[in-house]
Amino acid sequence: xxxSWVSPGVAYLTRSLLSVVVPAASSIIIAVRLxxxxxxxxxxxxxxxxxxxxxxxxxxAYILADGRSQKRKAKRLGARLIPRVQxxxxxxxxxxxxxxxxxxxxxxGRPIQDEIDVLGPTINLRFFxxxxxxxxxxxxxxxxxxxxxxxYVKGAKFREAADxxxxxxxxxxxxxxxxxxxxxxxxxxxxxxxxxxxxxxxHADHAIDxxxxxxxxxxxxxxxxxxxxFTLDSASEFxxxxxxxxxxxxxxxPSDATESxxxxxxxxxxxxxxxxxxQAQQIINRRVSMGQTWxxxxxxxxxxxxxxxxxxxxxxxxxxxxxxxxxxxVELDRNEDDQTLVDHLVNLTSDFKIIKDETLNILLAxxxxxxxxxxxxxxxxxxxxxxxxxxxxxxxxxxxxxxRPTYDNIxxxxxxxAILNETLRLFPAVPFDLRESIRDTTWTSPEPGKEPLxxxxxxxxxxxVFLMHRxxxxxxxxxxxxxPDRWLDERVKKYLIPNPYIFLPFNAGPRICLGQQFxxxxxxxxxxxxxxxxxxxxxxxEPTMRPPAWWAEIKGRQAIERFRPKSHLTLFxxxxxxxxxxxxx
Numbered sequence: 001x002x003x004s005w006v007s008p009g010v011a012y013l014t015r016s017l018l019s020v021v022v023p024a025a026s027s028i029i030i031a032v033r034l035x036x037x038x039x040x041x042x043x044x045x046x047x048x049x050x051x052x053x054x055x056x057x058x059x060x061a062y063i064l065a066d067g068r069s070q071k072r073k074a075k076r077l078g079a080r081l082i083p084r085v086q087x088x089x090x091x092x093x094x095x096x097x098x099x100x101x102x103x104x105x106x107x108x109g110r111p112i113q114d115e116i117d118v119l120g121p122t123i124n125l126r127f128f129x130x131x132x133x134x135x136x137x138x139x140x141x142x143x144x145x146x147x148x149x150x151x152y153v154k155g156a157k158f159r160e161a162a163d164x165x166x167x168x169x170x171x172x173x174x175x176x177x178x179x180x181x182x183x184x185x186x187x188x189x190x191x192x193x194x195x196x197x198x199x200x201x202x203h204a205d206h207a208i209d210x211x212x213x214x215x216x217x218x219x220x221x222x223x224x225x226x227x228x229x230f231t232l233d234s235a236s237e238f239x240x241x242x243x244x245x246x247x248x249x250x251x252x253x254p255s256d257a258t259e260s261x262x263x264x265x266x267x268x269x270x271x272x273x274x275x276x277x278x279q280a281q282q283i284i285n286r287r288v289s290m291g292q293t294w295x296x297x298x299x300x301x302x303x304x305x306x307x308x309x310x311x312x313x314x315x316x317x318x319x320x321x322x323x324x325x326x327x328x329x330v331e332l333d334r335n336e337d338d339q340t341l342v343d344h345l346v347n348l349t350s351d352f353k354i355i356k357d358e359t360l361n362i363l364l365a366x367x368x369x370x371x372x373x374x375x376x377x378x379x380x381x382x383x384x385x386x387x388x389x390x391x392x393x394x395x396x397x398x399x400x401x402x403x404r405p406t407y408d409n410i411x412x413x414x415x416x417x418a419i420l421n422e423t424l425r426l427f428p429a430v431p432f433d434l435r436e437s438i439r440d441t442t443w444t445s446p447e448p449g450k451e452p453l454x455x456x457x458x459x460x461x462x463x464x465v466f467l468m469h470r471x472x473x474x475x476x477x478x479x480x481x482x483x484p485d486r487w488l489d490e491r492v493k494k495y496l497i498p499n500p501y502i503f504l505p506f507n508a509g510p511r512i513c514l515g516q517q518f519x520x521x522x523x524x525x526x527x528x529x530x531x532x533x534x535x536x537x538x539x540x541x542e543p544t545m546r547p548p549a550w551w552a553e554i555k556g557r558q559a560i561e562r563f564r565p566k567s568h569l570t571l572f573x574x575x576x577x578x579x580x581x582x583x584x585x
Contacts, residue, residue: 021266028550032428049309063129079442083452084118084132086125091128094241099289105548107558108431108565109467116467121446122453130291131459136468138501140443144435144461145582154178155436157460161287161294165280167353167362181358182514188344189245189514195511199255200522201404204529206247215582220254220540223378223580224573227526228371232274235366235520239359240322245268269314276310277364281568283307288434291460303578311360318355362515367431368570371517374526375573376427377419380482382506382537382580387484391419392531401532412523425475426482426557431466431567433507433522465504466571470557474502480557500584534582539563 035405064208074081087095099111112134115123122135122195135141153174166172170181208229214221230244236244249268283303287294297303322342339347341362345355380389394415399405437459442452455461472479475486476497486492506513514517539562551558564574 007298008079009300012295032307045563066450070454070456073440075456075458076372077440077442078451079454081123082124082450084124085115085119092126093128095125096127098217107551107554107561108567108571110558112464113467122443125333127291128293131456132291132462133455133459134462134464136464136471138468138474138499139446140466141463141468141504142501142508143443145504145511146506148441149172149509151438151441152435152461153438154434155460157436157484158288158434159300162284162300162367165308166361169357171361171364184348185341185346185358185362186514189518190525197363197405197521197525199234199237200525203247204526208529210247210251210535211582214251220542220580223227224371224375225252227374228274228367230368230526231371231374231462231522235363239362239366240318241325241339241342242318246317247275249516254540255279265444272310273314276307278568280304280307281570284422285568315360316357316358319352320480321358326335346403363512364569365515366518370522372429373420373423373427374523376571377423377523378537378580379424379539379573380423381419382539383562385536387419388531390536391415391565392535395531396526399532400527405525405528408520410521413524414482414488414528416524417520420486420520420525421487421503422482422484425469425503426470427565427571428465428505429570431571432464435463437461446511468502468504474499479575489524537580537582539580
């Protein structure tokens with residue numbers, strides 16, 4: 001890790017010079033010295049040409065040697081190389097440029113899906129001569145997450161890309177550090193604690209009141225914004241014992257609002273925090289997509305620094321206040337059931353960085369992923385009013401028109417769980433994830449009868465549950481359709497039970513999401529509250545949220561989509577998010 005005042009680009013170039021140019025130049029100097037001792041005079045122009053040509057020649061030699069080495073290693077293991085994407089330009093530069101240019105308006109995952117359609121479910125993008133393996137094969141994902149877990153880590157490459165944002169938190173650590181964070185956090189997510197719904201209730205009522213106020217004015221709401229505030233306030237109170245109170249800020253207005261009501265909200269710390277944290281995540285995603293060369297676009301400065309300055313300025317006082325309250329609570333012999341995550345962590349460590357990194361990581365999981373799924377669920381229910389009607393019927397029959405949902409209520413509501421599972425299948429909150437291989441190994445061939453696939457050590461492995469969840473060979477011919485009944489009829493036995501790794505919205509294996517049940521409870525609670533108060537949901541005709549017209553000409557869900565799903569570390573709706581109109585009861 002470089003000092004904070006050194007930009008990632010400068011650090012990268014320095015390492016490159018030290019590892020390539022300096023050894024090469026040293027060898028040339030020695031050769032020239034030996035020549036001079038023998039009385040051979042070497043022209044300075046020749047020396048300059050050799051020095052300047054050393055780096056590219058050395059790199060070309062490395063690429064050639066690496067390719068031959070991989071073939072030999074694969075042969076020794078009785079395997080074959082993973083199918084590689086073949087671009088027209090060196091280093092697949094044309095493919096990289098194409099993905100960057102299309103990223104703004106293309107459907108999420110479409111460029112990768114196009115390559116998979118040609119080469120199969122596991123491919124090597126091979127950007128800038130660096131292996132970047134992408135898979136949508138459940139058997140391969142199972143290998144990484146469970147059966148050969150110890151051979152796959154987040155890895156140094158991802159850690160370097162995410163360190164300036166996630167630090168050493170549970171999502172950005174491996175080995176003993178990861179185990180320590182996991183051990184510290186696990187006891188906090190107990191059954192008794194996650195079934196306490198007081199926090200959800202307060203913030204759900206606040207969010208619904210804001211929505212009703214807006215609807216009384218005849219205006220629609222930006223649901224993604226509203227639900228992100230709900231989850232942020234709920235998560236901050238749950239984790240810190242301090243509500244960020246983002247719901248107190250003015251909601252944004254739709255584009256058709258009058259000029260007098262469309263006044264831009266003044267400086268709001270919670271909104272600035274939320275936006276900065278999102279921007280920082282997008283930078284991590286860009287870094288990972290570029291591979292090890294990402295520092296070259298951050299020569300002047302760390303691109304996350306300005307955003308993390310906002311995050312830290314907002315979060316540090318909250319954490320320090322929580323720590324101060326904790327010390328007083330210790331003196332008062334505070335009840336363990338009333339402890340926040342910060343209280344729990346302070347009992348285990350006094351290291352402020354560890355506490356901060358861990359809480360920021362859990363805040364990311366507790367706020368962004370839940371907000372993502374609820375946004376997608378409301379969007380899908382607005383597209384399918386027949387399913388919304390059935391869900392409301394279950395809610396009224398189990399909970400009543402005004403009753404507060406309990407843990408037992410939610411447990412009994414099979415159709416509600418089917419709605420959430422189907423939402424998580426089509427729009428998983430974490431659509432892409434990464435691992436790095438520790439040693440050379442093989443994966444089972446996705447094509448029966450063929451040799452296994454060779455996985456070199458130290459390679460970035462990107463797996464997409466988003467694309468896997470939509471495979472018709474895994475989920476049936478209707479895989480691209482939103483149909484909650486697939487979780488209640490014979491399709492469960494036909495597809496899911498024989499192959500449970502085809503559905504992984506919360507990951508699997510030792511790194512499975514600790515907050516899975518917490519997330520289900522929070523999402524269920526909020527959907528129940530919403531449909532107790534509103535009988536219908538309609539998408540508002542907001543121009544900026546509409547997909548490009550040419551999407552309608554593409555096969556699959558892209559042709560029918562009415563919002564624009566995108567991804568950084570988590571899935572979200574691009575530009576002006578899903579705006580909805582509710583019909584109040």
